[in-house]
Amino acid sequence: MTRALDDKKSFFQGLLGERVGACFVFDFDGTLAPIVVDPTTAAVSQPLIEPLRALSQLAAVKIISGRPVDFLREKLFAVFPNERDSIEIFGKYGIERGTLKEGVTSTFQVARESLDQLRSLQVAMEAVMPERCFIEEKGTSTGYHFRLNPTQQSHIRDLIDGNIKDHGLDKLEVHGGKMVFEVMVSGVPTKGASISTFKEDFRGIFFAGDDLGDVDAFKVISDLPEPSGLTVLVRGSAETEARVGASVDLIVSDQVHLAELIRELLGQSIGF
Secondary structure: OOHHHHHHHHHHHHHOOOOOOEEEEEOOEOOOEOOOOOHHHOOOOHHHHHHHHHHHOOOEEEEEOOOOHHHHHHHHOOOOOOOOOOEEEEEHHHOEEEEOOOEEEEEOOOOHHHHHHHHHHHHHHHOOOOOOOEEEEOOOEEEEEOOOOHHHHHHHHHHHHHHHHHOOOOOEEEEEOOOEEEEEEOOOOOHHHHHHOOHHHOOEEEEEEOOHHHHHHHHHHHOOOOOOEEEEEEOOOHHHHHHHHHHOOEEEOOHHHHHHHHHHHHHHHHOO
């Protein structure tokens, strides 16, 4: 463990309990929730529930995900039954913004032309998706999953790129995720842009993510003055680790070890 990481951990421990001290930001799938065969069944990992509850009593907690706010609220109610006012949720990467108590409170307006292109790509892909691969519609983005048939990764990317080119779908962007390609409309908020809307409100920002969709968020936090940013990668694909592993402060292997890190940071405050 490096001296710099030790210093950052001590800094964040010292911020706990301050009114505008630390903000802890988490991705959902692959970070708080293990990747599962059926994305609709994803849930916060059991070892994380107790430390997350304790953390929410001492610091701001925010969730940023490609999932809609309403989906995230359903999954988070069990974790934060008494903190519904204080948990802010950025859904669809920040297109939707809301709270655990109220649901969606504001929405970024996406141009109809962009949404039409997203739907056109989905229709084209439905006709050619390989066996045991599936499509997840998210409203302002679409997931093309190959987790049940990972040998089709390159083929699916070629199909997406080919259809975008052939149909002139110039309002779309393709992002890699964990066993999925996310197709989003251009010009909408990203996780990094969402964090930038509140990063000046706190003395320290912690961010934990797991895949290529979190790269710009890691970059925003890494650019903060030392030691006010702490970044954690929950180990996923080799591609993600190769791209961002050297730029994050810490890599943990799974949700159990992420829970252990949170407990370590909380140790001086609640006796873990």
